[in-house]
Amino acid sequence: MAVKNIEKLNIAKSLELFDEAKKLVPGGVLGARKPSDFIEGEYPIFIEHGKGGRITDVDGNEYVDFLCGYGPIILGYREEEVDEAVIRQIRDKGFCFSLTQKYQNLLSKKLTEIVPCSEMSIFLKTGSDATTASIRIARAYTNRIKVMRSGYHGWHDWCVEMKGGVPEKFYEDVHEFRYNNLTELGELMARYGDQTAAIIMTPFGHPLHRKMEEPEPGFLQGVREIAAKYGAVLVFDEIRTCFRLRMGGAQELYGVTPDLTVLGKGMANGYAISVVTGKAEVMMAAAQKLFISSTFFPNSDAYIAALKTIEILERDNVLDNIWEKGGRFLKKIQEIINKHDVGAELSGVAPMFFITFKREEADPRRARAKRDDFYTQLIRRGVFLTPHHHGYLCYRHTEKDLDMAAKAIDEALAYVNEKHQKKTS
Ligand SMILES: Cc1ncc(COP(=O)(O)O)c(C=O)c1O
Numbered sequence: 001m002a003v004k005n006i007e008k009l010n011i012a013k014s015l016e017l018f019d020e021a022k023k024l025v026p027g028g029v030l031g032a033r034k035p036s037d038f039i040e041g042e043y044p045i046f047i048e049h050g051k052g053g054r055i056t057d058v059d060g061n062e063y064v065d066f067l068c069g070y071g072p073i074i075l076g077y078r079e080e081e082v083d084e085a086v087i088r089q090i091r092d093k094g095f096c097f098s099l100t101q102k103y104q105n106l107l108s109k110k111l112t113e114i115v116p117c118s119e120m121s122i123f124l125k126t127g128s129d130a131t132t133a134s135i136r137i138a139r140a141y142t143n144r145i146k147v148m149r150s151g152y153h154g155w156h157d158w159c160v161e162m163k164g165g166v167p168e169k170f171y172e173d174v175h176e177f178r179y180n181n182l183t184e185l186g187e188l189m190a191r192y193g194d195q196t197a198a199i200i201m202t203p204f205g206h207p208l209h210r211k212m213e214e215p216e217p218g219f220l221q222g223v224r225e226i227a228a229k230y231g232a233v234l235v236f237d238e239i240r241t242c243f244r245l246r247m248g249g250a251q252e253l254y255g256v257t258p259d260l261t262v263l264g265k266g267m268a269n270g271y272a273i274s275v276v277t278g279k280a281e282v283m284m285a286a287a288q289k290l291f292i293s294s295t296f297f298p299n300s301d302a303y304i305a306a307l308k309t310i311e312i313l314e315r316d317n318v319l320d321n322i323w324e325k326g327g328r329f330l331k332k333i334q335e336i337i338n339k340h341d342v343g344a345e346l347s348g349v350a351p352m353f354f355i356t357f358k359r360e361e362a363d364p365r366r367a368r369a370k371r372d373d374f375y376t377q378l379i380r381r382g383v384f385l386t387p388h389h390h391g392y393l394c395y396r397h398t399e400k401d402l403d404m405a406a407k408a409i410d411e412a413l414a415y416v417n418e419k420h421q422k423k424t425s
Pocket of ligand 1: 070126127128129131151152153154155202237238239240
């Protein structure tokens with residue numbers, strides 16, 4: 001294959017806006033939207049609009065987008081039925097009141113039909129709201145303090161990765177174990193089990209920057225048994241996996257039911273809503289002992305979006321569509337990876353997948369250099385996948401989008417192969 005090094009994109013307006021933003025917002029943009037979370041100087045920074053599975057940046061470059069808003073876009077951007085339902089609600093009834101509208105009951109009832117552990121729910125706005133509320137509920141229910149955790153759970157004091165501004169006392173009772181490492185959890189629980197309020201974990205392994213991991217046989221069952229043995233509340237953080245792997249999340253896919261679960265991203269196609277749901281006995285601690293409240297939690301725009309999104313997901317068998325086309329897509333990508341043999345690895349499953357590069361012991365920088373070249377070539381070809389986070393498939397990704405992405409991956413790997421093999425030979 002003749003390997004083309006495509007020209008760098010024109011992202012002048014993005015850079016101009018970013019220069020302005022640095023004077024207005026600390027760091028210019030927040031958290032995982034920073035240019036350093038992509039490849040600086042190559043990826044756009046500001047988005048203008050999106051439709052279906054594609055987005056367009058402020059310079060007019062169009063991309064097939066596999067980041068899907070970091071996960072909430074399960075149908076596609078500007079999904080008319082969802083947006084129309086929200087607009088109708090805003091126009092005809094209103095969505096922000098001093099009291100609650102009936103949609104919380106409808107949504108809570110719906111979740112009991114879909115999510116295996118769901119008996120009662122409380123609705124919040126962000127994933128971090130929900131993970132933090134689940135820990136508070138577990139602590140109130142058990143009258144214990146310690147927490148065992150595995151995975152990313154948001155930006156709040158008890159779990160944020162960067163510890164700046166967080167007193168140690170806020171996380172000193174939180175202990176981490178590695179995904180698929182039952183021994184590590186067993187040892188921690190042997191030591192702290194009688195003080196442990198909650199074990200919170202992503203039931204599917206999606207660690208930052210690293211390959212995705214499915215649960216090894218017996219792993220989730222083993223965690224379930226350990227939680228039961230010590231009387232700790234088991235919380236599955238299904239913020240990414242619910243309404244994506246299955247309607248009822250990884251707990252449905254793998255057949256292990258936690259006491260509580262937190263979800264949000266895929267539920268409302270981009271509108272801000274998150275949920276703690278689970279066994280009534282545990283959830284009732286929230287009503288009896290806790291104050292969980294926010295001005296915006298009851299706003300019904302997101303409840304309406306969630307009800308409509310769930311209706312579409314069920315009516316149109318959306319997840320079957322994603323698994324089916326995603327399965328074919330990943331098979332093709334695996335063949336492309338095998339063909340080029342440059343140390344690229346595909347992990348994950350059809351709805352959530354990641355391309356990483358094998359660490360080379362002799363020179364760890366080489367994998368990083370290959371990765372950066374690969375993702376640079378992809379973005380230049382109009383494919384928005386990123387080096388630090390897995391991709392998602394959404395319903396509106398078309399065969400044309402996927403063919404374009406596969407071709408770009410093929411060409412980008414050919415480029416990496418030629419550049420890096422030349423260097424070593
Ligand atoms: C598994 C998981 N838990 C919690 C969160 C935090 O959610 P939010 O960013 O909405 O606060 C995220 C966000 O990416 C997540 O992926």
